[in-house]
Amino acid sequence: MTAPLTPLKKGLARFDFTKKAWSKMLETGIVTPAIRLDGDKQYWLTADQMRRLEHIARTRDRLRNKYTLSAAAFELAADGFPDVPLDLTKAHVRRKAELAQGWLKRMFQRHLGLSSKPYRVTEEQIRRASIKLAKTLMRNAPKKTKSFQFLLVYSTIVLNLMYRPDAKHDYAGSLEDIMKQYFQFHLPGKGRIGMSDRVIRNNAEKLAGMLVDIRGGLRLDDRNTVFAVLKEISEEDFWKVFYAWPKFSKLIWGAHRGLRVVLPLPDPSPDERSEFEIIMFATLIANYDPRNPSPVFRQLLRGSTVTAGHLFDKIVNGIQMIVRGQRLIEAYLHK
Numbered sequence: 001m002t003a004p005l006t007p008l009k010k011g012l013a014r015f016d017f018t019k020k021a022w023s024k025m026l027e028t029g030i031v032t033p034a035i036r037l038d039g040d041k042q043y044w045l046t047a048d049q050m051r052r053l054e055h056i057a058r059t060r061d062r063l064r065n066k067y068t069l070s071a072a073a074f075e076l077a078a079d080g081f082p083d084v085p086l087d088l089t090k091a092h093v094r095r096k097a098e099l100a101q102g103w104l105k106r107m108f109q110r111h112l113g114l115s116s117k118p119y120r121v122t123e124e125q126i127r128r129a130s131i132k133l134a135k136t137l138m139r140n141a142p143k144k145t146k147s148f149q150f151l152l153v154y155s156t157i158v159l160n161l162m163y164r165p166d167a168k169h170d171y172a173g174s175l176e177d178i179m180k181q182y183f184q185f186h187l188p189g190k191g192r193i194g195m196s197d198r199v200i201r202n203n204a205e206k207l208a209g210m211l212v213d214i215r216g217g218l219r220l221d222d223r224n225t226v227f228a229v230l231k232e233i234s235e236e237d238f239w240k241v242f243y244a245w246p247k248f249s250k251l252i253w254g255a256h257r258g259l260r261v262v263l264p265l266p267d268p269s270p271d272e273r274s275e276f277e278i279i280m281f282a283t284l285i286a287n288y289d290p291r292n293p294s295p296v297f298r299q300l301l302r303g304s305t306v307t308a309g310h311l312f313d314k315i316v317n318g319i320q321m322i323v324r325g326q327r328l329i330e331a332y333l334h335k
Helices: 009-016 019-028 046-066 069-078 084-113 123-138 147-164 171-182 196-216 225-231 233-260 270-284 295-299 305-335
Strands: 043-046 186-189 190-196
Touching: 009 019, 009 043, 009 046, 009 147, 019 069, 043 046, 043 084, 046 069, 069 084, 084 123, 084 147, 084 225, 084 233, 084 270, 123 147, 147 196, 171 186, 171 196, 190 270, 196 225, 225 270, 233 270, 233 295, 295 305
Parallel strands: none
Antiparallel strands: 186 190
16 A cells, blocks of 8 residues: 655645745755656655654744744754754754853853953953852852852853863862862861862862863854864764764753752753753764763763763762751751
């Protein structure tokens, strides 16, 4: 039994597409040409073509004024449709990365007074902006000195990675100072307890190394590595990362749920999650090195999340222990 065919005109009308829209989709390669049967002047769409057209229509209706053919291509690929144009999919990732950069620069300019041109931002401006950002974040955090100091270090590191990634920063030293506040305690009559200075220093250096590795994907200028990698990455490598991304995304949201147990993190709407997931994919692309992938990345590309999952669990469990331990110690000291 042959698969049912639908007249092209009827198919376009069913999903409210014009002939012009169909021509544009053909031009970009997001759809394949309608077929003609022997001795028949009419054009027809196969069942697969109709399913593809329906998916594009759903994306258009959901995104409304944000709809583009590149967005439709990205959604098709994400839902497993074959033969999606690579250039269109890359264009959507690049556009989302550019929009995210623009939004962050406007937000930090409005609320922190930082220039929208990162090369104009000075070390002193970062220092003042970090204090403002930490105070803003404190509104949703326990008003304790250690919380503010942690948020200040966090704000300083993040803003430096975004605006001054090429300047020299002692990330390890900053992380070591803040980790000592959370992992070492002085109890009356018992002295200091907690992690040793050596263990804290080693962990601070490891975290600092991770920050240095990803700074290229965080910077807010056109030297952000996501743009260079999108130009240079091969088709095979792009799709490898693309199909590893959902597993990575699942790990991120799992970690987010775990952290919300002890931290005042926002609960994003479905649309916000969708936007953020594309940024996560851009971050994966920005940090992809086909010549020397990290063990975590190598396993993700093979479809395994064992190593990455173990790493995320350790981070989440560690943060939960820090926050709960801090609360217990503060309760003990204030008896």
